[in-house]
Structure formats: structure tokens, C-alpha cells
Amino acid sequence: MNEKILIADDDVRINELLCEDFSQEGYEVLAVYDGEMLIETMEKVHDICLIILDVMMPGMDGWEILDYVKKHFSVKVLMLTALSDEDSEVRGLRRGADDYVTKPFKKAILLERAKRLIQQRASEQQEELRCGVLRLSQAECKVYDGPAEIPMTMKEYQLLLLLMQNSKIVLKRDIILEKIWGFDYTGNDRTIDTHIKMLRRTLRENGAYIRTIRGMGYCFDGEVQRG
Numbered sequence: 001m002n003e004k005i006l007i008a009d010d011d012v013r014i015n016e017l018l019c020e021d022f023s024q025e026g027y028e029v030l031a032v033y034d035g036e037m038l039i040e041t042m043e044k045v046h047d048i049c050l051i052i053l054d055v056m057m058p059g060m061d062g063w064e065i066l067d068y069v070k071k072h073f074s075v076k077v078l079m080l081t082a083l084s085d086e087d088s089e090v091r092g093l094r095r096g097a098d099d100y101v102t103k104p105f106k107k108a109i110l111l112e113r114a115k116r117l118i119q120q121r122a123s124e125q126q127e128e129l130r131c132g133v134l135r136l137s138q139a140e141c142k143v144y145d146g147p148a149e150i151p152m153t154m155k156e157y158q159l160l161l162l163l164m165q166n167s168k169i170v171l172k173r174d175i176i177l178e179k180i181w182g183f184d185y186t187g188n189d190r191t192i193d194t195h196i197k198m199l200r201r202t203l204r205e206n207g208a209y210i211r212t213i214r215g216m217g218y219c220f221d222g223e224v225q226r227g
Helices: 012-024 035-044 062-072 086-094 107-126 154-165 173-181 190-209
Strands: 004-008 028-032 048-054 076-081 099-102 128-131 134-137 142-145 210-213 217-220
Touching: 004 012, 004 035, 012 028, 012 107, 028 035, 035 048, 035 062, 048 062, 048 107, 062 076, 076 107, 099 107, 128 154, 134 154, 134 190, 142 154, 142 190, 154 173, 154 190, 154 217, 173 190, 173 217, 190 210, 190 217
Parallel strands: 004 028, 004 048, 048 076, 076 099
Antiparallel strands: 128 134, 134 142, 210 217
8 A cells, every 4th residue: 555645734743643543554644734835745746645634724724725725636635623513514525625524533433534535536536437439537637539539628628527427417607617616716607618618629529418508507418437
């Protein structure tokens, strides 16, 4: 096992204990104590699969860090915080947290939840999405029309992935903006329309799968197989 975990907690004692616990489980563990250190580490170290993130951090708080991380990196985030009220938990999950554990916590439960997220990420990254001759490979971050690769931008790829993962479901513009452009995006939803138009053009005949739902958003209207 060589998965990398990043522990982000300004409480040195808790940080050291978590590093020890996960190291004993065979993970490669990195420790940071504020948001700036976290972002610098994420930019330098590849293949971090999980961040355990405290909410009450100096400088950027956990919410701001979560927004930034989910916008720029493909990583699972487990929020670890003393804020145990329901509103805080809902807030974290709505902003993209993959799980939420409150302090004080039981070591065995935290480890099990972390392992579940790591396994989930590994499964997601290997999954292929197929619809007719259209194939999206998450392992390669590439899209194919039969045997031929379809060159596309990262935003086009992210849009298609989101739509195919939610096939037959109407995704409202604000949801697409939050998922692709981030929670703190200040532009307008016309950006989505422009990128959808470009994506359809890139996909050619396959672009017909993307259906516009007037006044609401977009839907991938094809039968998607996973595997």
C-alpha cells in the first residue's frame, strides 16, 4: 500500500496522532498546518488520494480550502472538525466534502471511513463510461469515438464526465457551475452555454446526446454503461 494521505490540522498533537495512526496502516502520510501549506503541497506532490481537513484553520478556513481543492484537484476530502451541529455538516457536504467526522472521534471509525473513500476514488478513476461508440476513460482522462481519440479541453472533458455520470438527470446551471467552476465562481451561467456549445461541436454526431432543458440546464440523454 503506498497511497498518500494529507493531514491538515493546526493542532500539532492531533496532527501527529493522525499521522502515526495512518502510517501504522501502511499509508504514506504528509502533514500541513494551514491552508497555504496545503495548497503548496498539493501542487508539488502528485497522487494524494485523500485529505483529512480540519475546519478551524488559521488564515484560510476549512471551507475556503475545501472550495479551492475541489476546484483544482481530483482528491477525496474528509472534513474533521469540532463543529458537530447539523448545519455545519450539511454545509460541508454541499460544498463538496466526501465525508464528515466530528471531534472527538473514534480511531477505528475514522480509519474505516478514510479507507472507504480511498477505495471509492480508486474505483472511480478506473471506471469507463460508454454510450454507443462514445467512450470516456477516467484512467486516461480521454474520450474516444470508437477507436479514435476525440481531442478536447479539460473543461470539455469535465463537463462530459459530469453529464455522463448523471445520465438521464437534468443538471441545473448552478449545479454545473459549482461542480466544474467551483463554489466561489463569480461569472454568469452563460459560460456554461458557451462551453456546452463547444463540447457538442467537439463531439460531432455524439453531441446530440446532450439535450438542452429550456430554463433549467442540460441532460445527457443516452444510456450510459459503466465498467
